[in-house]
Amino acid sequence: MDDIHGTVDAVYRAESRRVLATLIRLIGDFDLAEEAMHEAFRAAIEQWPRDGVPANPRAWLVSAARFKAIDRIRVRKRLSRLDDDLAEQLPAETEDLAAMLDVEFEDDRLRLIFTCCHPALPPEARIALTLREVCGLTTEEIARAFLSTPSTLAQRIVRAKNKIKVAGIPYVVPTREQLPERLDAVLRVVYLVFNEGYSASSGRSLTRHDLSAEAIRVGRLLVELLPEPEAMGLLALMLLQESRRAARTSPSGDLVLLDAQDRSLWNRPLIAEGIDLLQRTLATQQVGGYTLQAAIASVHAAAPTSAATNWAAMVGWYDVLLRLEPTPVVELNRAVAVAMRDGPAAGLALVDALLERGDLADYHLAHAARADLCRRLGRSAEARAAYERALSLTQLEPERRFLERRLAELSH
Amino acid sequence: MKYACLVYLTESEITALSQGEWDALNHECMAFGETRVGNVERLGSEALEPTHTATTVRVRHGRITTTDGPFAETKEQLAGFYAIEAKDLDEAISFASRIPPARYGTIEIRPLRTLVVEGNTR
Numbered sequence: 001m002d003d004i005h006g007t008v009d010a011v012y013r014a015e016s017r018r019v020l021a022t023l024i025r026l027i028g029d030f031d032l033a034e035e036a037m038h039e040a041f042r043a044a045i046e047q048w049p050r051d052g053v054p055a056n057p058r059a060w061l062v063s064a065a066r067f068k069a070i071d072r073i074r075v076r077k078r079l080s081r082l083d084d085d086l087a088e089q090l091p092a093e094t095e096d097l098a099a100m101l102d103v104e105f106e107d108d109r110l111r112l113i114f115t116c117c118h119p120a121l122p123p124e125a126r127i128a129l130t131l132r133e134v135c136g137l138t139t140e141e142i143a144r145a146f147l148s149t150p151s152t153l154a155q156r157i158v159r160a161k162n163k164i165k166v167a168g169i170p171y172v173v174p175t176r177e178q179l180p181e182r183l184d185a186v187l188r189v190v191y192l193v194f195n196e197g198y199s200a201s202s203g204r205s206l207t208r209h210d211l212s213a214e215a216i217r218v219g220r221l222l223v224e225l226l227p228e229p230e231a232m233g234l235l236a237l238m239l240l241q242e243s244r245r246a247a248r249t250s251p252s253g254d255l256v257l258l259d260a261q262d263r264s265l266w267n268r269p270l271i272a273e274g275i276d277l278l279q280r281t282l283a284t285q286q287v288g289g290y291t292l293q294a295a296i297a298s299v300h301a302a303a304p305t306s307a308a309t310n311w312a313a314m315v316g317w318y319d320v321l322l323r324l325e326p327t328p329v330v331e332l333n334r335a336v337a338v339a340m341r342d343g344p345a346a347g348l349a350l351v352d353a354l355l356e357r358g359d360l361a362d363y364h365l366a367h368a369a370r371a372d373l374c375r376r377l378g379r380s381a382e383a384r385a386a387y388e389r390a391l392s393l394t395q396l397e398p399e400r401r402f403l404e405r406r407l408a409e410l411s412h
Numbered sequence: 413m414k415y416a417c418l419v420y421l422t423e424s425e426i427t428a429l430s431q432g433e434w435d436a437l438n439h440e441c442m443a444f445g446e447t448r449v450g451n452v453e454r455l456g457s458e459a460l461e462p463t464h465t466a467t468t469v470r471v472r473h474g475r476i477t478t479t480d481g482p483f484a485e486t487k488e489q490l491a492g493f494y495a496i497e498a499k500d501l502d503e504a505i506s507f508a509s510r511i512p513p514a515r516y517g518t519i520e521i522r523p524l525r526t527l528v529v530e531g532n533t534r
Contacts, residue, residue, distance in 0.1 A: 120501060166533065167523050168413040170500035178502060 233291030239274035
């Protein structure tokens with residue numbers, strides 16, 4: 001009996017997202033699909049000990065859930081039209097079903113991602129829905145990750161599902177015409193989830209590993225199902241950033257900057273995978289923003305020490321990125337790379353010009369960068385003022401401790 | 413599914429166009445009226461006269477109040493609408509993106525609501 005429970009648990013972990021994605025297509029309703037799936041798993045716990053584990057558990061579950069859904073629809077006394085449609089769509093024999101489903105399962109997972117990230121849904125709802133439906137996180141887990149309450153999140157998800165139904169958001173992979181915009185929306189959700197896990201926007205802990213792991217999981221799935229260059233570029237970027245996780249915080253939870261990180265802690269297999277993926281992406285010659293950021297991350301990853309970093313190559317990638325995305329934040333990062341290539345004075349001139357334009361006046365990292373360059377030039381008073389300004393602009397505890405440490409070092 | 417595609421334009425931007433440019437945009441709309449978009453069925457469409465020709469009517473406590481102009485001061489004004497029948501929202505988006513004024517203003521897509529005896533959505 002324990003054995004069967006273990007088997008069902010394992011099948012749930014491995015298959016529940018696939019089963020759900022297919023059920024949503026067949027049933028056409030998120031909630032009903034979810035209820036039916038859970039009933040099917042309950043039926044499995046009852047029946048598998050008696051009848052044995054089916055040869056194709058996935059097909060068994062879809063078939064069982066489909067009957068449960070039809071029962072429910074009947075109970076709800078909703079007209080029989082939907083019934084008939086469903087009955088026609090699915091062959092009754094599990095054998096035929098298995099053959100049919102194997103082709104469709106992967107597409108259904110892709111459909112689910114595109115529906116959850118549809119640009120007609122509010123951005124926060126896209127994130128919540130993706131984590132809930134694609135990744136299978138509970139509402140409580142998502143609420144914890146985003147420092148929100150479960151009821152707020154539940155309401156957000158309910159509203160999103162309602163809009164999917166009422167506004168007719170389809171369960172399809174977009175047409176070629178709509179694919180670029182829609183893929184962009186999907187990648188943005190994935191990267192937001194990754195970043196929320198990699199550098200939490202507030203709170204005591206610097207990283208929330210689970211969210212990053214989920215983002216990478218969805219990233220891998222996307223690359224497997226739809227190997228578009230920017231999807232590959234984003235996965236490469238996430239892998240390269242993730243490779244530094246262990247080195248990014250000290251045992252006491254403090255922030256460790258790139259140049260001070262113990263590079264022996266970097267995850268080599270992730271770096272190798274990221275760089276391989278990046279090279280394949282660059283070879284497509286369709287280079288987008290995520291790919292360029294991955295290229296920048298790869299220059300760090302390839303350097304045995306901070307001093308040995310190829311800063312000329314780094315500035316080169318930033319130049320390309322700046323042409324594609326002319327934003328002040330990219331300019332700031334390029335200025336820091338220029339400082340490493342040409343010396344702190346050259347970098348400071350660029351940072352000051354940026355701050356003078358006012359775009360980054362309230363961005364703590366701009367002031368932290370200015371402070372660091374002033375410190376390296378021995379201009380302590382200016383460095384102090386800039387560190388203090390940066391400190392007043394960030395809420396994240398580890399970053400605050402880092403800035404306070406730098407300020408204390410200036411006093412010596 | 414049935415949708416309304418509501419066309420919003422900033423009237424001051426339209427008045428800033430030359431007569432030739434404005435006529436050209438209208439010719440585009442006339443040509444679009446003859447264009448098929450996927451399997452979208454057109455249920456009806458109209459262009460509206462500008463808001464300074466509008467009249468607003470309200471009934472409160474059984475009394476009719478009639479005033480000039482639109483009710484609220486907004487940046488963009490309703491300039492026309494299309495009612496369509498499309499397969500799903502993506503097809504409606506594909507239709508809306510081809511409405512010529514989409515290049516100037518915005519198109520709001522709204523599902524049409526069916527009135528029922530009870531349990532109406534809101």
